[in-house]
Structure formats: C-alpha cells, structure tokens
Amino acid sequence: MQPDEILFFKIDDYLHGRLSAADRAAFEADLAADAALAALVQQQRRENMALEVLNERDLRTRMSAWERDLPATPVLQPAGGRYRLRWIGWAAAAVVLLIAGWWFIRPPQPVEAPVAVQPTTPAAPSSKTPTPARPNEKTPRAEPEKDVAKNTPRRETPTPQPALPAPREKTVDYAALADEYYRQSTFFPSNSNSGGTGAASYDRAVQDFKKGKYADLLSQWKRGGKLNTNDLKVKELVAHSLLKSGQYDEAVNAFREIVNTRRQPYADRAEWALALTYLKQMPGKEALLQKSLDRILARPGHGFYGEAKALKGRL
C-alpha cells in the first residue's frame, strides 16, 4: 500500500475507535503536534459524516421491510383530545375578544336617512386601468417553476426591487437520482439464489448481472438457453438487464408484465423498478413517473412505500 493509503486507513481506524488504547494515545500525541495531520483527520471526519446519508437511506429501506413483518398497530387516538381542545378553547376566546374589541373602538357610524330600494343592475365594468406597482410596493412573486431540470437560467423582468443575491438555480440530475435510488441488493440480495432448487443457471445469471454483463445475459435469454424464461425470477432479471443497458421501453414492458402477475414480492419490486425506469427518462416521462409513484403511495403496505415517499419529496 502507498503511504497515503496507509495514513487514510490509520485515520479511519482512529475515527471508528478501532485503535488500541496505546495506539490511540500515540496517534493523539501526533495529532497535537502536527497541524497538517489534524486537518486530514478533520477532513476525513466530515466525509464520514457525509457518508451517513448512505446509512440512513439503507436503514430506511430496512425499516420498510421490517414494517411488513409487524402485526398491524392498533390505531391510537390522542388522549381525550385534551391538547386540541385546549387550543380550540384558546382560539375561540381570542376571536371573541377581537370582535368585542373592534365593537368598542370602531368609529361612530353616520346615521343615514332611509332611502328607497332601487332595483339592482349589474355593475358597469370599472374604467380604472390597473396602475403599475410602485417601487416599494410588494408585488406577488411568481411561484418557482416545478421543472427544475432545465439548466438555462430563467429571465426575469427587471423590477425595481432591493438588490438581493440571486438564488442559485436548483438543478436535478434525474439519471443520478435514479442511480441513487436503485439498490441492486434490494432486487437481488446477496443470498438471493435458486434456494437450492437446482436452478444453477439462474444463479450464474445473477452473478453475471452483478458483474455488469447485461448484454451477455440478454443474448443468452434471447437464445433461449438454459434459463427458464417463464420463471418470474428470470423475467425480473431480464427486466433489470434491459433497464441497466438503457433499453427503457423494453424494460417498462417487462416490469409491467411482472406487476400484472400481482405475485409478491416480485410485483412490488417491479412497480418500484418501473418508477425508477421512468425517473431515468425524466423529464420526458414525468406524468408516468408521477402516476407510478402515486400508485405505490396509494398502498401504505407497499414494499417500497418509504422509498417512493422519499423520492416524491425530492422531485
């Protein structure tokens, strides 16, 4: 190993508490005497914290799976609604006080002579033209556009407003987002195999998939070799190979076919993979993506409910 690598792993051992007491003390003595080393440790510590995002995402996926194992939780109600009732009481009292206050301090109303009631006619359209807002007047701001994928900065009509730093345009790299949410281990966990049923060719195919040999796998499937193409597991593997090799339309058809079988866990997995396939093709497939996420979110017991919710929040 190179010296940089050795130092990297030593710092990481220190940060993860893997050093013995003696090594730790020696390392801390070095740290106190070497500002450059201290800076490196600080940098690595921050990077470790950034990597916590991965742990969090993984833990949330696991929680979705654990949730399925749990018996339904009885629906709890707030204890007698005390909290809400208290707030409602206070709010009602405040409204009464406001009305009473206004009644007492309102200016005296001039007494008008009774007039004869005229038949009502539709009001004539106002001849007033809208006046432009004065420089200091607050004008309603347009809502930011939903489609944030376009990198071209929006042109705005210059308005005499106080100079504010221009907000940075938010951009979403949909392909990266899809990669981020695509967890191979979710679809093909490391212990996923034929389960000792003798389908060694499927196991080999999964290994090929994990090694990125999508083209080999697809050509083997097209040749109709040893893989049992009616097996749902094989269909799932083929669908993912199509997705991974960028054949999105074919992948969509293949995932839809699996969803329609309604066999679990394949159907839920395929529904999630379908959403990720649309995500890969954003912004063109926005309507389809939203529809497929909504279908998952309509079923809180869906195996990927948590992921769909998180993804929807990011879009």
Place this chain on the structure above:
Amino acid sequence: MTDTNWTDEMLLDAIRQGGPPREAALQAIYQKPGLRETVIRHVLDRGGSRDDAMDVFQETLVLFDRNLRLGRFEGRSSLATYFVGIARWNWQAQRRRRGRMAQWQDEHYEGQVESPEADVLRAEHRSWLEAVLGRIGERCRELLRLYQLDYSMEEITAAMQYANADVAKKEAYRCRMRFRELLEQQPAWNDLRNPY
C-alpha cells in the same frame, strides 16, 4: 431474530460492533413491543397526525443508531428511555420548524448537542450530497456504506465478490478518493469546510 432476549448491553454492543449484529439489534429495537406506541402516543397527544408519528419514529431510529455508533450515548438512562427522549426532541424540533412553537423549550436529550461535522447532514445539504453519492456509482456506494458500517474487509469481500480482502481494501480507498474529489467540486462543501 426477534426471539432473542436483548438486554441494553447486548444492543449497545451489537450496534457499536456494526455489520450484521447492528442490523439485528436495530430490527429488535424497531419491533420492540410498546416503544413505537409510546412514540405514536406522544406525537398524537401533541397535535401530530399518525403519519407525523411514524416519521418521527423512523427518524428517531436513524438518530439513535448514529448517536450510539458515534459514542454519544453516555449510559445515563436505559436505551428505551433514551430512544423516547430522542423522539420527543425530534417532534419538538419538527413542530418548531413548522412554526407551531414560538420558541424552543428547554427540553433536550443526552447527546443531542451536535458536533460541527453534523452540519453536513442538515437538510439544506442533503440534495447535493445525495447527487454526489449518485455519481460515484452503485458498487462504490455500496462498498463505502459497508465499510462505513464497520463490516470487515472479509465480509465486504464476500458480499461484493472481490477476489480477496486486499483488493476490497484497495477498492475502498479508490472509491473514497473519488468521493472526496466529487465533494471538493461542490462549492457548498468548501463553504462547510471554511465557514468564515
């Protein structure tokens, strides 16, 4: 897994050990009878919905796991009490963010004082951070995750089908350097490193 009678000491050891024992311990906590109901009841009684309560419960497990791994739990209470303390704090923080509370109440849980590094995880940084992680590739992401969670190089080698532990270690270093390079291209990361 759930048939194990976990003591606090066993849970703490397993989570700190990382790898599969940590996962088993977290599952036991997630499914611990009564814990979820306590959190749900707390949120419902303080103006939250059932969805809010489940969000708080899950977010609490994330914070609980992180705090235990980072040595922030000082053992001044039982783990269940600690968990509920985080949940209470978490719901209070959420309500404050939503503007339902005028000011911060003097309620906190042990170990909640965040380190400067935890700034990295604040919501405003999430988006670009996740984008960076999206760019390092799936294998690198998984490798870094396993390494970060204290899986041994042998376990990583087996899980990710490397030729041997040395190859896995080399790859972990390469991925980490790639991650560093991408982070350093982010202006927000540099702002975090040099806040003044």
